Amino acid sequence: MTAAPSRADRRRERTRAALVAAAQVLLAEGRTHAAVLEITQLADVGQGTFYNHFTDKAELFDAAVEDALERHGALLDELTASIDDPAVVFAHSLRLTGRLYRLEPELSQVLLNSGLNLILLDHGLGPRALRDIKAGVAVGRFRVADTHVALTAVGGAILALGALLHAEPERDVDAASDVLTADILRMLGLSDDEAARLVALPLPALR
Amino acid sequence: MTAAPSRADRRRERTRAALVAAAQVLLAEGRTHAAVLEITQLADVGQGTFYNHFTDKAELFDAAVEDALERHGALLDELTASIDDPAVVFAHSLRLTGRLYRLEPELSQVLLNSGLNLILLDHGLGPRALRDIKAGVAVGRFRVADTHVALTAVGGAILALGALLHAEPERDVDAASDVLTADILRMLGLSDDEAARLVALPLPALR
Numbered sequence: 001m002t003a004a005p006s007r008a009d010r011r012r013e014r015t016r017a018a019l020v021a022a023a024q025v026l027l028a029e030g031r032t033h034a035a036v037l038e039i040t041q042l043a044d045v046g047q048g049t050f051y052n053h054f055t056d057k058a059e060l061f062d063a064a065v066e067d068a069l070e071r072h073g074a075l076l077d078e079l080t081a082s083i084d085d086p087a088v089v090f091a092h093s094l095r096l097t098g099r100l101y102r103l104e105p106e107l108s109q110v111l112l113n114s115g116l117n118l119i120l121l122d123h124g125l126g127p128r129a130l131r132d133i134k135a136g137v138a139v140g141r142f143r144v145a146d147t148h149v150a151l152t153a154v155g156g157a158i159l160a161l162g163a164l165l166h167a168e169p170e171r172d173v174d175a176a177s178d179v180l181t182a183d184i185l186r187m188l189g190l191s192d193d194e195a196a197r198l199v200a201l202p203l204p205a206l207r
Numbered sequence: 208m209t210a211a212p213s214r215a216d217r218r219r220e221r222t223r224a225a226l227v228a229a230a231q232v233l234l235a236e237g238r239t240h241a242a243v244l245e246i247t248q249l250a251d252v253g254q255g256t257f258y259n260h261f262t263d264k265a266e267l268f269d270a271a272v273e274d275a276l277e278r279h280g281a282l283l284d285e286l287t288a289s290i291d292d293p294a295v296v297f298a299h300s301l302r303l304t305g306r307l308y309r310l311e312p313e314l315s316q317v318l319l320n321s322g323l324n325l326i327l328l329d330h331g332l333g334p335r336a337l338r339d340i341k342a343g344v345a346v347g348r349f350r351v352a353d354t355h356v357a358l359t360a361v362g363g364a365i366l367a368l369g370a371l372l373h374a375e376p377e378r379d380v381d382a383a384s385d386v387l388t389a390d391i392l393r394m395l396g397l398s399d400d401e402a403a404r405l406v407a408l409p410l411p412a413l414r
Contacts, residue, residue, distance in 0.1 A: 033240075112323060116370035143399070149386045152371045153364035160363025163323035164355070179356045187394035192350070 016053045018043040023064035028109035032061055068110045069124030072100065077128070079204040086135035087142065087190065091181050091198040093132065094158060096206065098177025101162045103206060112162050129154060136188065143189030154184055223260045225250040230271035235316035239268055275317045276331030279307065284335070286411040293342035294349065294397065298388050298405040300339065301365060303413065305384025308369045310413060319369050336361060343395065350396030361391055 005013070022043035026034050036057065040047045054060040076096060080089045101108040130151050136142035144150040161180050165173055178199040185195035212220070229250035233241050243264065247254045261267040283303060287296045308315040337358050343349035351357040368387050372380055385406040392402035 116319060116323070116367055145389065146383070146386045148371070149368075149383055150390060152367045153387055153390050156363035156365070156367025156370075157360035158363070159367070160323055160359045161356075163363075164359045176353070176356055179353045180360055182352065183357060183360050183394045186396070187390045189393070189399075192396075 012052070015043075015045050015049050018045050019050065019053060019060060020064050020067050023060050024068055024106065024110055027061060027064055028106040030109075032057070065110060066124060068107050072097070072107065072111075073125050073128045075100075079206075085141065086132055086139060087185070087188075087194075088198060088201065090129075090132040090136060090142075090188075091185060091201070092203060093129075094154075094181040094184060095177050095199060095203060097158055098161055098165070098180065099173055099203075099206060101165045102173045105166075108162050108166065112159065112166060116156065116159065126151065126155065133188070141190070150188065153187060157184055219259070222250075222252045222256050225252050226257065226260060226267060227271050227274050230267045231275055231313065231317055234268060234271055235313040237316075239264070272317060273331060275314050279304070279314065279318075280332050280335045282307075286413075292348065293339055293346060294392065294395075294401075295405060295408065297336075297339040297343060297349075297395075298392060298408070299410060300336075301361075301388040301391060302384050302406060302410060304365055305368055305372070305387065306380055306410075306413060308372045309380045312373075315369050315373065319366065319373060323363065323366065333358065333362065340395070348397070357395065360394060364391055 019039065022039050025042065026032060026039065034042075036050050037047050039057070039060070040050050050060075054063070076093045079096060080092050083089050083092065130147060133142060133144065133147050133150055133154070137144060137147065142150075157180060161176065165171060165176065182195040182199045185198060186192065190198070226246065229246050232249065233239060233246065241249075243257050244254050246264070246267070247257050257267075261270065283300045286303060287299050290296050290299065337354060340349060340351065340354055340357055340361070344351060344354065349357075364387060368383065372378060372383065389399075389402040389406045392405060393399065397405070
C-alpha cells in the first residue's frame with residue numbers, strides 16, 4: 001500500500017510541473033539559453049526551488065522533452081487501445097501524430113527543436129514505435145529487414161512531416177499525414193491497396 | 208568573355224572561403240554562439256573583413272550549411288553521372304550518403320545540427336532528391352502519391368540514419384545504409400526483390 005501524498009509532496013510536484021511547463025514554452029520558442037531566474041519567473045516559483053528539482057538547465061530541458069513525448073505517446077496508446085490489428089494501431093498513430101502537429105503547435109515545436117535525437121531516446125515515442133513495428137512483424141503484417149533501421153526511417157519521416165507542416169501552414173494536414181502514412185506502410189511491406197485502405201479508416205476523435 | 212579574376216578578387220574569395228570553413232567547424236561543434244572575433248581568428252582573417260562578406264553571423268552560418276550541402280550534392284551528381292536508371296542513381300545517392308556520415312563526420316555534424324529544416328531548403332540536397340524522385344516517376348520506376356511528401360519522408364529517413372550512425376559508432380555503416388535504402392525504395396514502389404537487387408549493386412569508390 002502506498003501512502004497518500006502529503007501536502008508538501010503535492011506542492012513539490014506542482015512546482016516541478018510548473019518548471020517543466022515553463023521549459024516547454026522556452027523549448028517551443030527556441031529560447032533554451034534563458035537564465036534560471038527567467039525560467040523560475042515564467043513558472044511563477046521561487047528561484048531557489050529550481051535546484052530542489054534539477055541539477056542544471058540541461059536536466060530540466062531533458063525532463064521537459066521527455067514529458068512532452070510521454071504525454072503524446074500516452075495519448076496515442078489511449079486512442080488506439082481498443083484496436084487489435086497492429087498495422088492499424090501504427091497507421092492510426094502516424095496519422096494522429098501528423099494531425100497533432102497542427103492541433104498542438106507548441107508541443108510540435110518542442111519535438112522539432114529537439115529533432116533527430118528523439119528517435120534514439122530509449123523512452124517516449126521511440127520504444128512505443130518499436131513495440132508497434134515488432135507487433136506488426138510478429139503477426140505477419142509488416143516485413144522489415146532490421147527493426148531499428150525501420151524505426152529510424154519511420155521516426156525521421158514523421159519528424160520531417162512536422163517540419164513540412166510547420167513550414168507550409170497552408171498545406172492540408174490530413175492529406176499530407178495520410179499520404180506519408182501510406183508511404184511508410186508500404187515501406188513496412190504492405191501493398192499499395194492495403195496501405196490505401198488503412199489510411200482511409202475513420203480515426204478516433206482528438207480532443 | 209569573362210574577365211579573369213583579379214588578384215583582389217581571388218584574395219576576397221579566399222577570405223570568404225576561410226570564413227565559411229571556420230563556420231562549418233563551429234557548426235559541427237554546435238558552437239554557433241561564437242563571437243565574430245572568434246570566427247575571424249579561427250579563419251585567420253582580419254576581424255573587419257567579416258562584414259565585407261556577411262551582414263551577420265546568421266548569414267555566414269546559412270552560407271556554411273549551403274556550401275556543405277552543395278559540395279555533398281555535387282559529389283553525388285559526379286559519382287552517379289554515368290548511370291541511366293534513375294532508381295539506381297537514387298539508390299546510389301542514399302547508400303553513399305550513409306557511408307559519407309562515417310567518412311566525413313564533420314560535414315555530417317553540420318547536416319545533423321541543421322536538422323530537419325534542411326529537407327525544406329530550396330537549394331542543395333532537397334531539389335536534387337526531388338529531381339531524382341521525379342525522374343524515377345517519369346520512367347515508371349517509382350510510384351508516389353505526392354512527390355513533396357515522398358521527399359519529406361526520404362529526407363527525414365536519411366537524416367535520421369545520420370543520427371543513428373552518430374549515436375551508434377559501432378554499427379555497420381554499409382549494412383545500415385543499404386537496409387535503409389531498400390526500405391526507402393520499397394516506399395517508392397519497388398518490389399522487395401528489386402530493392403534488394405539495387406542495394407547489392409557495386410558502388411562507385413568514395414575518395
